[in-house]
Amino acid sequence: MMAMHEPVADRPAPARDPWRRRLVASLLYGRNVDRAAKTRGRIALAVFIFALGYAVIAARLVIFATAPEGHGSRRAVAQDAVATARPDMLDRNGEILATDVRTPSLFAEPHRIIDVDEASELLTAVVPEIDAAELRARLASKRRFVWLKREITPEQRAQIHRLGLPGIGFLPENKRIYPNGAEVSHIIGHVNIDNQGAGGIERWLDARGLADLHLAGLATDRLQTPVELAVDLRVQHAFRDELIAARANFKAVAAAGVLADVRTGEIVSMVSVPDYDPNNPREALDPTRINRLTTGVYEMGSTFKALTLAMALDSGKITLKSAFDASHPLQYGKFAIHDFHAQNRVLTVPEIFTYSARMALSLGIEHHKWFLRKMGQLDRLRTELPESAEPLVPKRWAELNTVTIAFGHGLSVAPLQAVMAISALMNGGHLFPPTFLKRSESEALALATQVVKPETSEKMRYLMRLNVEKGTATKADVKGYYVGGKTGTADKVVGGRYSKTKVLTSFTAVLPADQPRYLLLIMLDEPQATPETHGFTTSGWNAVPVGGAVIARIAPLLGLQPRFELPPADKLILASAGGR
Amino acid sequence: MMRVLNICVIGALVLAAADVYTIKFDSTRQAQRVAKLRLEIRRERDAVAALRAEWAKLDNPARIQDLARRHLQLKPVEAQQMDPLDNLPERPANLVAVDEADPIATVIDNPGILDRAASGNVPAAAR
Numbered sequence: 001m002m003a004m005h006e007p008v009a010d011r012p013a014p015a016r017d018p019w020r021r022r023l024v025a026s027l028l029y030g031r032n033v034d035r036a037a038k039t040r041g042r043i044a045l046a047v048f049i050f051a052l053g054y055a056v057i058a059a060r061l062v063i064f065a066t067a068p069e070g071h072g073s074r075r076a077v078a079q080d081a082v083a084t085a086r087p088d089m090l091d092r093n094g095e096i097l098a099t100d101v102r103t104p105s106l107f108a109e110p111h112r113i114i115d116v117d118e119a120s121e122l123l124t125a126v127v128p129e130i131d132a133a134e135l136r137a138r139l140a141s142k143r144r145f146v147w148l149k150r151e152i153t154p155e156q157r158a159q160i161h162r163l164g165l166p167g168i169g170f171l172p173e174n175k176r177i178y179p180n181g182a183e184v185s186h187i188i189g190h191v192n193i194d195n196q197g198a199g200g201i202e203r204w205l206d207a208r209g210l211a212d213l214h215l216a217g218l219a220t221d222r223l224q225t226p227v228e229l230a231v232d233l234r235v236q237h238a239f240r241d242e243l244i245a246a247r248a249n250f251k252a253v254a255a256a257g258v259l260a261d262v263r264t265g266e267i268v269s270m271v272s273v274p275d276y277d278p279n280n281p282r283e284a285l286d287p288t289r290i291n292r293l294t295t296g297v298y299e300m301g302s303t304f305k306a307l308t309l310a311m312a313l314d315s316g317k318i319t320l321k322s323a324f325d326a327s328h329p330l331q332y333g334k335f336a337i338h339d340f341h342a343q344n345r346v347l348t349v350p351e352i353f354t355y356s357a358r359m360a361l362s363l364g365i366e367h368h369k370w371f372l373r374k375m376g377q378l379d380r381l382r383t384e385l386p387e388s389a390e391p392l393v394p395k396r397w398a399e400l401n402t403v404t405i406a407f408g409h410g411l412s413v414a415p416l417q418a419v420m421a422i423s424a425l426m427n428g429g430h431l432f433p434p435t436f437l438k439r440s441e442s443e444a445l446a447l448a449t450q451v452v453k454p455e456t457s458e459k460m461r462y463l464m465r466l467n468v469e470k471g472t473a474t475k476a477d478v479k480g481y482y483v484g485g486k487t488g489t490a491d492k493v494v495g496g497r498y499s500k501t502k503v504l505t506s507f508t509a510v511l512p513a514d515q516p517r518y519l520l521l522i523m524l525d526e527p528q529a530t531p532e533t534h535g536f537t538t539s540g541w542n543a544v545p546v547g548g549a550v551i552a553r554i555a556p557l558l559g560l561q562p563r564f565e566l567p568p569a570d571k572l573i574l575a576s577a578g579g580r
Numbered sequence: 581m582m583r584v585l586n587i588c589v590i591g592a593l594v595l596a597a598a599d600v601y602t603i604k605f606d607s608t609r610q611a612q613r614v615a616k617l618r619l620e621i622r623r624e625r626d627a628v629a630a631l632r633a634e635w636a637k638l639d640n641p642a643r644i645q646d647l648a649r650r651h652l653q654l655k656p657v658e659a660q661q662m663d664p665l666d667n668l669p670e671r672p673a674n675l676v677a678v679d680e681a682d683p684i685a686t687v688i689d690n691p692g693i694l695d696r697a698a699s700g701n702v703p704a705a706a707r
Contacts, residue, residue, distance in 0.1 A: 065604060096636040102626045179636035237641035480659030553656055562659035 085174050086195060086205065088226035089188055091233040092268070092438060097188050098202070098278075101177050104157045104170040106148040108139055112167030116140050119165050126159045127152060150193060151175050176202075178278040180233065183240060186291040187231055187270055187385070187436055190278035199284060201229065201436060204384045228438050230266035235259065238553045240271045243522075246546040247273055250527035256292045257550065258419050258521045262427040262510070264444040265420070265434045268518070268558070292523070295387045297412035301490030302539075303508050304408030304418070306460060309353060310425050311371040314456040315363055320463075323348050353463045353486075354471030368402045374451050375421040376431065377413050384436045389414050408490055409498075415506075419521050422486075422508055426461055426516040428454045458573060465513035465569035472540040476509060476548040480562030481555050484513030484569075485547065487539035492526065502526050507543035511551060511560065514572050518558060522547045 025035075089098040106127070113119050120136045130149055138146045150173065152160075157170055176191045178184075189200020197203035205227065239257055247255040259269040272292045276283035283289060290296065312318045323346050347355065372378050380390045392412035394401045404410035416434060424431035430448035452460075464484030468477045473485040488506040491498040505527055509520040522543045533541035555562070566572055637643075648654060680686055687693055 095639070096632060099629055099633045099636070101630045101633050177633045179633055180640050181642070183640070183642065234641055237645070241642070241645070478659065480662075552658065555659070556657050556662065561664055562662050564660075 085224065086176060086191070086197075086202070087224040089201065090226050090228050091184075091231050091236075092229065092266075093232060093234075094228075095233045096179055097184055097229065097231075097233065098176060098178050100174040102172045103151045103175045104154070105150045105173045106152050106157075106160065107169055107171060108146050108148050109167045109169070110139055110141050110143060110146060113139055114166060119168065122163050122165065123148065123160065123168070126163070127156055180237075181279065182275050182277045184231055184233065184236055185275045185278050185284075186272050186293075187229065187267070188278065189385075190281040190284060192281065198281060199387065200385055201227065203386045207386070230261075230264075230268060230436055230438050231270070232268050232557070235554045235557050236269045236271065238557060239269045239550055240273065240275075242546065242550045242553060243271050243273050246522075246524065246542070246549075250524060250530060250542050252524045252527040252542075254288075254292055254525040255546075256415065256523045256525075258293055258416060258519075259554065260419050260423055260434055260519045260521075262423040262516045262519050263441050264439045265423065265432045265447075266439050267416075267434050267436050269554070270416075270436075291385075291387055292525070293415045294381075294383070294385055295389050295414075297389045297392050297414050298504055298523070299409050299412050299490045299493075300415070300418050300506060301408040301488035301504065303422070303486055303488035303506050304405065304411070305353065306422055306425060306464070306486050306508070307372070307375060307377070308406040309349065309463065310452055310456055310460050311368070312363065313349075313459050314452045315367070317363060318349060320349050320459060324352060350463055350466055354467045365397055365399065365402050368405070369397060372405075372411070374431075374449075375424065376433075377411065377417060377421060381414055381417045381420065381433065383416070383434055391417065408488060415521060415523055418508075419519060422510075422521075423519045424451050425457055426464075426510045426519060428457045461510060461513050461516065462569050462573040464510055465573060468509075468513075469568055472538075473507065473509075473544045473547075475540065475544045476507065476551065478548050478551045478555065480564055481551060481560060482512035482514055482563065482566055483509050483548075483551055484511070485509035485544070487544055489538045501537075503537050505537070505539035505543040507539055507547040509547050509551065511555065512563070513569065514566070517560065520547060520551065522550065 085100050086098075088096060088100070091097055106123075108119075116136065116139045120132065120139055123135060124130055124132045127149055135148065138148065148168075152170075160168065160170075174195060176195060178188070178190070185200075187200055189202040190198055191202050192198050197206040239259065243255040243257055246252070254273065256272040257269070258267060258271075260267050270291075270293055272290070274286075274289050275291075276286065276289045278284070292298075313320070325346050369378070378391060378393050380388055382388055391414065394405075394410055401410050420431065420434050423434075429450050429452040430445065431451045432444050432447040432449075461484055464486055465482065466484075467473050467487075468483050468485050472487040473483075476483055476485050486508045488508070490504045490506075491500070492502040492504055493499070494502055503526065505524045507520075507522045509522075510516050511518050511520065524543050524546070527537055527542040529535045529537050529541075
């Protein structure tokens with residue numbers, strides 16, 4: 001090309017060429033052109049172009065050789081995006097609580113279907129659950145992809161495969177399976193048809209970033225690390241079995257219970273019956289099946305007296321020897337507050353606790369509020385479970401509120417919240433939020449705040465044990481486990497007034513009382529009197545015996561060593577506390 | 581000279597091409613095998629998961645309890661039935677010498693051994 005316009009002046013055209021060649025030459029080139037130079041330029045150009053072509057081909061070959069088949073992997077991603085996997089859930093012993101099983105789902109590509117009538121007829125013969133009219137409409141639609149039936153059985157898949165219908169296919173999908181049915185429903189929650197968490201720990205998993213992984217199509221592998229929960233399946237089953245029996249026996253509206261490890265804050269078991277089967281999530285919508293321990297708030301009744309006494313003992317204003325005049329019903333203005341177990345005489349602190357007398361210990365409104373806030377009773381308790389309820393705190397907190405809250409009326413808290421506070425009173429004063437995941441003792445201590453003095457904790461455990469030895473909770477004295485406990489019977493508010501007949505009874509137990517390991521809460525909503533309870537509906541007649549039955553059944557599962565012939569509480573617990 | 585070199589180079593080229601081809605072919609086959617094994621592993625894993633789910637379903641405490649109630653005479657353990665290992669008494673002395681040819685025959689022949697064993701009064705020589 002560079003030689004194209006080079007003038008060649010002193011070389012006349014050779015005359016001896018034949019005329020035809022001269023004609024062609026004159027048509028192709030100008031008169032004054034060096035043809036040899038021009039030819040060389042053109043060859044160089046051709047070489048350059050061919051070299052470029054071969055270089056492209058070579059590069060492409062290298063790409064093909066090194067990269068795996070591109071379109072194949074893309075298809076796999078698209079397929080897996082449907083089949084979103086979730087990590088397995090295990091209990092503390094490695095038993096499966098939730099797992100994924102792959103099931104085929106039936107889909108159609110309507111534009112590829114030849115005979116809609118034939119296809120719908122054959123499909124309804126194999127899968128009778130599909131609505132025939134809806135199936136026809138779907139197959140005849142203009143869309144490129146429609147689901148026909150999610151989660152079909154392997155036999156149905158084989159049959160449909162044999163029909164050989166064009167435009168009908170299967171995609172493997174992960175189906176969430178809860179092998180234990182309703183057993184742990186309120187803790188683990190459930191998922192919707194697209195495998196997204198719709199409650200409990202399942203929802204928490206999504207909130208923790210699993211949902212984003214799903215969107216990116218990454219969470220498809222079964223090898224995701226399983227989530228280990230603190231719950232013990234066997235304990236949970238025994239607990240639930242006893243509570244279902246108790247609910248039937250006392251014809252209660254609901255029965256609920258928590259077992260917490262006081263040293264780590266782990267919830268080893270949590271039952272609220274009626275519950276639901278997570279394999280059938282529609283049941284979860286029924287409002288009577290809510291988790292009463294986290295979603296409901298209740299006036300805890302005398303159980304709260306443990307907090308009041310702990311506050312008073314911790315402040316040092318009273319000691320275990322202080323005495324109070326209980327010879328008259330507690331008078332506040334025009335209100336007379338009567339006792340379930342009236343003694344009508346001067347009572348000491350242990351007597352107040354064991355007779356469950358209603359007491360008016362006043363350390364001032366501000367101190368009371370400060371203490372309850374410190375114990376986490378005035379703020380919403382957040383755990384891994386998305387379901388939580390705000391406590392109902394009086395808007396105007398007057399002297400009367402302090403008096404009533406002292407014995408557990410006028411302040412409604414979630415029962416799990418009360419469990420947290422009483423655990424702190426038992427374990428030496430360390431308050432940490434309860435957890436549904438595994439947690440070690442050192443991790444719990446790192447989270448803990450010291451809310452009461454260790455000596456106060458000792459005294460509270462002494463009172464709890466005393467209450468079982470000779471108080472309202474004698475029916476829960478399971479031999480060998482040194483149970484301590486506090487009863488609670490709260491009148492329920494019906495139509496804005498305290499009902500005379502409807503009560504919420506509860507029983508809080510610590511076992512063993514001298515070396516606390518577990519805290520148990522039993523709650524019965526509106527238990528009815530039975531012949532065995534002699535017409536009583538107070539806690540000592542229903543929640544306490546249930547607590548005893550539960551402890552007798554679950555303590556061996558928890559690995560607690562039974563110890564017999566232990567001295568009474570004043571010798572064992574108070575002596576180690578170094579006197580009063 | 582030049583021609584010989586050219587022929588050598590062409591020969592080397594053909595050989596190299598053939599070698600690359602076999603390597604490529606082999607790697608494709610290996611890749612297919614890997615993909616197949618991956619699929620198999622995945623299927624196996626799915627099958628394991630399905631079986632584990634079924635196991636968990638069969639192992640469910642409620643089901644076991646129901647079966648036990650129907651078919652067994654067993655009752656839940658009570659605290660009194662448990663005892664720590666420390667409370668285990670000393671191992672009783674052997675009734676007959678260890679090197680006895682037929683220990684059962686010895687006991688049958690000397691029924692007095694059993695009484696001694698029951699009273700704990702076993703001669704030290706019998707150990």
